Amino acid sequence: MDGNGRWATAQGKPRSEGHIAGAATVRRITEAAREEGIRYLTLYAFSSENWNRPTEEVNMLMSLLVQHLSSELSLLLKHGIRLRTIGNIETLSDYALAALNDTLEKTAHCENMDLVLALSYGSRDEITRAVRLIAATDIKDITEKTISEHLDTSFMPDPDLLIRTSGEQRLSNFLLWQMAYTEFYISPILWPDFSKEDFRNALSDYAKRNRRYGNI
Ligand code: IPE
Ligand code: MG
Numbered sequence: 304m305d306g307n308g309r310w311a312t313a314q315g316k317p318r319s320e321g322h323i324a325g326a327a328t329v330r331r332i333t334e335a336a337r338e339e340g341i342r343y344l345t346l347y348a349f350s351s352e353n354w355n356r357p358t359e360e361v362n363m364l365m366s367l368l369v370q371h372l373s374s375e376l377s378l379l380l381k382h383g384i385r386l387r388t389i390g391n392i393e394t395l396s397d398y399a400l401a402a403l404n405d406t407l408e409k410t411a412h413c414e415n416m417d418l419v420l421a422l423s424y425g426s427r428d429e430i431t432r433a434v435r436l437i438a439a440t441d442i443k444d445i446t447e448k449t450i451s452e453h454l455d456t457s458f459m460p461d462p463d464l465l466i467r468t469s470g471e472q473r474l475s476n477f478l479l480w481q482m483a484y485t486e487f488y489i490s491p492i493l494w495p496d497f498s499k500e501d502f503r504n505a506l507s508d509y510a511k512r513n514r515r516y517g518n519i
Contacts, residue, residue, distance in 0.1 A: 306469030306493030351425030390424030
């Protein structure tokens with residue numbers, strides 16, 4: 304979800320306005336994904352590197368998260384959407400973590416769709432934590448499956464499609480291990496402007512791809 308800041312700046316507004324508009328896009332695209340029968344939607348909401356932003360912006364993003372966790376809960380429950388997280392969420396503030404844990408628990412029984420928020424997420428950090436976990440076990444025969452099972456994403460399949468908004472062409476430390484065979488779709492549209500139609504266009508583009516997984 305990239306481009307909130309540029310969207311705001313282009314309109315002469317503070318960056319926070321971009322994040323507020325971006326949060327509305329989260330609701331819209333989650334709805335579109337549900338309508339299209341997407342089983343797992345993962346949103347890169349806050350990276351481990353985003354902690355380096357000015358404190359004011361970090362605090363604003365955290366309070367936006369807490370606000371939306373509470374305002375969206377009834378909709379999640381209504382549609383059977385389970386909230387999940389990946390990332391080092393222990394680094395979140397106590398109040399954000401409490402709100403998060405509350406929503407995680409209340410939606411734990413939902414089975415239609417998983418909405419996965421990457422929070423304080425960095426792929427290298429995730430892999431490092433997984434290696435530490437494995438090293439603390441007595442597992443001797445370490446396979447690719449062992450590694451996958453110790454990543455934060457152990458509960459879900461590798462992503463089929465990555466959509467990156469705002470035209471940036473990089474992974475930015477997102478799901479490096481999991482995206483070995485993921486299809487990429489780069490959209491020039493800034494996240495606050497990303498519409499349901501844009502999302503469906505990405506899906507139809509994906510549907511035309513020929514995935515060979517290294518085969519012919
Ligand atoms: C993405 O928008 C939202 C978050 C990282 C939370 P940015 O804030 O990165 O927007 P730009 O890249 O400055 O336009
Ligand atoms: Mg950005």
